[in-house]
Amino acid sequence: MREPRWLSRFGNATRQAETYRRGRVLLAGDAAHMHFPAGGPGLNVGVQDATNLGWKLAAVLRGTATDGLLDSYHGERHPVGAELLLNTRAQTALMTTYAPEGQALRGLLGEFIATVPDFSQALAERMSGLSVVHPPAESASARPLTGRRAPDLRFADGRRLFELLRGGGRVLLDLTGGAAAGLPGRTPDTVVHTAPLAPHGRDAWRRVTAALIRTDGHVAWAAEETDPETLTRSRDAHPVHVRGSRRDGGSGGGRCAVTRGRDVG
Ligand SMILES: Cc1cc2nc3c(=O)[nH]c(=O)nc-3n(C[C@H](O)[C@H](O)[C@H](O)COP(=O)(O)OP(=O)(O)OC[C@H]3O[C@@H](n4cnc5c(N)ncnc54)[C@H](O)[C@@H]3O)c2cc1C
Numbered sequence: 001m002r003e004p005r006w007l008s009r010f011g012n013a014t015r016q017a018e019t020y021r022r023g024r025v026l027l028a029g030d031a032a033h034m035h036f037p038a039g040g041p042g043l044n045v046g047v048q049d050a051t052n053l054g055w056k057l058a059a060v061l062r063g064t065a066t067d068g069l070l071d072s073y074h075g076e077r078h079p080v081g082a083e084l085l086l087n088t089r090a091q092t093a094l095m096t097t098y099a100p101e102g103q104a105l106r107g108l109l110g111e112f113i114a115t116v117p118d119f120s121q122a123l124a125e126r127m128s129g130l131s132v133v134h135p136p137a138e139s140a141s142a143r144p145l146t147g148r149r150a151p152d153l154r155f156a157d158g159r160r161l162f163e164l165l166r167g168g169g170r171v172l173l174d175l176t177g178g179a180a181a182g183l184p185g186r187t188p189d190t191v192v193h194t195a196p197l198a199p200h201g202r203d204a205w206r207r208v209t210a211a212l213i214r215t216d217g218h219v220a221w222a223a224e225e226t227d228p229e230t231l232t233r234s235r236d237a238h239p240v241h242v243r244g245s246r247r248d249g250g251s252g253g254g255r256c257a258v259t260r261g262r263d264v265g
């Protein structure tokens with residue numbers, strides 16, 4: 001073989017760094033987690049690491065968040081890396097077992113994938129990284145949407161959420177068409193969008209009146225109230241780990257899975 005265009009070496013070692021942050025050293029992607037390239041989730045998780053870290057670094061460098069926000073990078077992404085390793089180990093076991101018992105297990109799972117939509121949907125969401133919740137819902141009071149990745153919502157004015165996120169800022173949605181207009185929490189990089197959802201939108205979003213979407217597309221908070229006071233209380237139930245006053249709701253929209261506290265710097 002001469003002049004190969006691509007050489008790659010890989011094995012089935014499975015390891016994860018104990019910590020993704022030590023001071024000014026931050027690990028992301030394969031530097032933080034390595035595994036057999038089964039099923040192809042590795043790159044997705046690495047890109048999500050980088051996205052999670054990117055907006056936090058930018059906020060700290062701009063002075064709109066305290067250094068503590070960077071600790072939430074480990075808090076949010078380490079569990080995702082651990083699940084990635086679990087997932088690829090399970091797939092490796094399924095791929096490499098040729099005993100009759102292993103073949104029976106593969107057959108059974110294959111049947112579930114083909115016939116149980118919820119099962120295949122759950123697997124697809126894990127593989128794509130869309131099931132990730134930042135931070136994981138810890139309390140019964142947390143609204144089901146909080147922490148989840150927002151879908152590409154379509155609004156009555158023809159605009160779409162992913163289009164609004166493109167600039168790299170966070171997006172404050174007023175889905176009542178004005179009732180939540182007095183909602184605090186705006187910063188220069190916040191895109192405020194006031195328009196109801198387009199008809200036939202997503203069921204989980206039908207009752208939502210206002211929401212703050214982080215720059216990485218995760219829901220910082222979502223409310224179902226229309227009264228501005230109740231709305232603000234609902235938002236404040238979800239601590240924000242950024243520099244900012246208690247009244248303005250901070251500026252980075254990054255909730256911290258580790259400290260669960262408001263860091264007003
Ligand atoms: C065969 C195979 C198939 C795969 N298939 C998929 C797939 O289908 N889907 C998927 O999501 N993932 C897949 N993956 C995993 C995916 O390729 C990795 O998760 C991803 O490339 C990791 O990106 P990274 O930037 O973290 O690291 P890398 O892609 O490894 O990038 C690190 C870079 O740093 C450079 N570097 C290293 N040391 C130094 C140094 N000292 N100074 C300067 N530069 C340095 C390296 O040369 C490299 O370019 C596959 C992996 C393999 C091996």
